Amino acid sequence: MTSPTSESRGGERMNAPPLVPPLQCQGIKTKFVSEISRLARAQEFEGWIEPFCGSCVAAFNVQPKRALLADSNIHIIRLYQDIQCGSLTPGLAKAFLMEEGEKLRSIGEAHYCAVRDRFNSQPTSLDFLFLNRSCFNGVMRFNRQGKFHRGTAASND
Numbered sequence: 091m092t093s094p095t096s097e098s099r100g101g102e103r104m105n106a107p108p109l110v111p112p113l114q115c116q117g118i119k120t121k122f123v124s125e126i127s128r129l130a131r132a133q134e135f136e137g138w139i140e141p142f143c144g145s146c147v148a149a150f151n152v153q154p155k156r157a158l159l160a161d162s163n164i165h166i167i168r169l170y171q172d173i174q175c176g177s178l179t180p181g182l183a184k185a186f187l188m189e190e191g192e193k194l195r196s197i198g199e200a201h202y203c204a205v206r207d208r209f210n211s212q213p214t215s216l217d218f219l220f221l222n223r224s225c226f227n228g229v230m231r232f233n234r235q236g237k238f239h240r241g242t243a244a245s246n247d
């Protein structure tokens with residue numbers, strides 16, 4: 091049997107600020123990760139199972155050796171699978187977000203809507219990241235057809 095500290099590497103981050111995931115989700119548990127990590131360190135466990143992982147902020151901060159993370163949002167799953175297989179890297183994401191962010195600043199809401207239309211006809215993790223970061227209040231919304239239909243701050247001003 092392994093000790094809690096060898097199962098959960100989150101203990102090494104006890105006093106560090108929380109790791110911030112690439113995604114923002116409604117109900118994100120960032121404020122609770124130090125308490126979640128403390129509780130996890132007090133347990134012996136074989137693996138971390140999170141059926142509604144959302145941003146994955148809890149798992150990223152607890153840092154279990156093995157984790158089963160699930161969510162019904164296919165875009166969240168695709169994003170983390172792309173990161174896992176190496177097709178989406180921090181450098182790629184940063185360059186894309188800087189370029190699209192610049193267009194958003196110069197063109198405004200019309201650019202946000204163009205990216206949203208592009209995403210809704212052919213979803214990609216990069217467009218998903220952009221919409222996640224530029225939608226109004228950072229709260230993603232999908233309609234019954236599964237289409238992203240949140241506006242941006244500019245359309246709500």
Ligand SMILES: C[S@@+](CC[C@H](N)C(=O)[O-])C[C@H]1O[C@@H](n2cnc3c(N)ncnc32)[C@H](O)[C@@H]1O
Nearest residue numbers: 115116117118119142143144145146161162163
């Ligand atoms: C409140 S968020 C989770 C937030 C997460 N704990 C965090 O800190 O980011 C709820 C998540 O549950 C997912 N979800 C909702 N209903 C679900 C279901 N029936 N099965 C799996 N995931 C579901 C949503 O897609 C969403 O990502």
